Amino acid sequence: MSTFTGKVAVVTGAGSGIGRALALELAGRGAKLALSDVDTAGLDETVRRVEALGAEVKSDFLDVSQRETVLDYAEAVVAHFGKVNQIYNNAGIAYHGDVEKSSFKDIERIVDVDFWGVVNGTKAFLPHIQASGDGHIINISSLFGLLAMPSQSAYNAAKFAVRGFSESLRMEMLIAKAPVKVTVVHPGGIKTAIARNATVAENFDQADVAKFFDSKLAKTTPIDAAKTILKGVEKGKGRVLIGSDAIALDLLQRITGSRYQGLIAAVSKRAMPRSKK
Template sequence: MKNFNGKVAVITGAGAGIGRALAIELARGGAQLALSGRNLDSVAETAALCEKEGAKVRAYQLDVTDRAAVYAHADEVVADFGKVNIVINNAGVSLTANIEDVSWDDFEWIFNINFWGTANGTKAFLPHVIASGDGHIANVSSMFGLVACPSQSGYSSSKFAMRAFTDALRQEMIIAEHQVGVSSVHPGMIKTDIAWKARASANRDRDALAANFDGLAKTTPEQCAQTILNGIKKNKPLILIGTDAKAMNWMQRLLGSGYMKPLTAQMRKEI
């Protein structure tokens, strides 16, 4: 995909953070935008910012865990825009809890949004992206979709599952000779409010965890969006965002399962 001019892009989790930055950057590139999120007011704010860039845009309220609603949304977007070229499954949440402490409700909550939300969006829009003749699907995983991290079992496992799902899809598109690029996106710590919206087990101070995240996050949503969109243009299978994500990737590539030793030592200091 050489550019985004005239392309129709679907973005979930578009009300703030990475999703909002992606929408604005795509608007500047001439894309038409179908933006969704659970909070319609926030998505409408993003849409207004995109309209200022001259984009055709519509805001939708959507719960990505509701499969029937996601399929209905896909049909509605095609009715509104006539086609779909790009789908960025960006909606996601975070959870901090050890396996012995995590509740089943919280475990299911994070998988329903991070993994099943991505699968729902991919399956619902895939026929339309294939039909466009020039399409791309990007699923936003995490650097913890590259390495597993203590206290992040729910988050890491949902993000690992997203990567496997996405990598399999890319290979299937190549075998079928469909003109659809597929990217697995792995941000490090991005300066968004995800940590403040996260869940944590009862024995952890969620606000302290969020404040610590804010202190460590160096990459802005705008930088993240630019990296993602450059990766889509180049049809990269793996898009790494931030020095932290790149370091995690190299650590697991060089050390194999041995990456757990230094990571465990570091996390022991922080937990």
């Protein structure tokens, strides 16, 4: 049985980056696609590209932080295709700021999109994915869901939460012997616009933060990331690491325990953009 051919795959955040790359790779493997994003221009471009590959596509504006909207969206997708086999909870945003300078609103926005967006998508589609008899939930966390970084407390909190939520769900599905696999994905630095679109606290310069990420951290292309994710899906992996940086830093924190925090703090003090006084 094919993992992708003829399967209905939902991809959130499909207007750019990893989401667009997943859509293209899934289309090339014969999947039917339900694509969404808040960036309608980017989403339209993704749709144009996947339709050129012959894929059947449903596209919608969707803010994953809006629970009732996501619940309604799941019903609309099932009404359109008749089933859903896979969901890639990929939509996310970034934020850079120290705890002391971050507002509650800044933190809540990151958690609403990056954590609750995953929960909303999972809860909305889980019954339908179970009903398919051959389902898979793929939740995108981050390298920062494996270890913490300074000035990333909000993002770390959301991505650590995605990891815990996904791993617990995977065990629940195993215990229930449900026909649903669960994979949590931890990308390292990916060459997307996430840093350029990020918000920052008042004591950081957004351009400096974006330049640092793009020049120093973003190493893996979205297409390579998508291919790694789909390879993990084919193998039914519980966890997928993307990029040599994710692999190396995961190993660092497992070997050193909490001592990695001192090492990361020292490197960050020298290399990362300095806060404005």
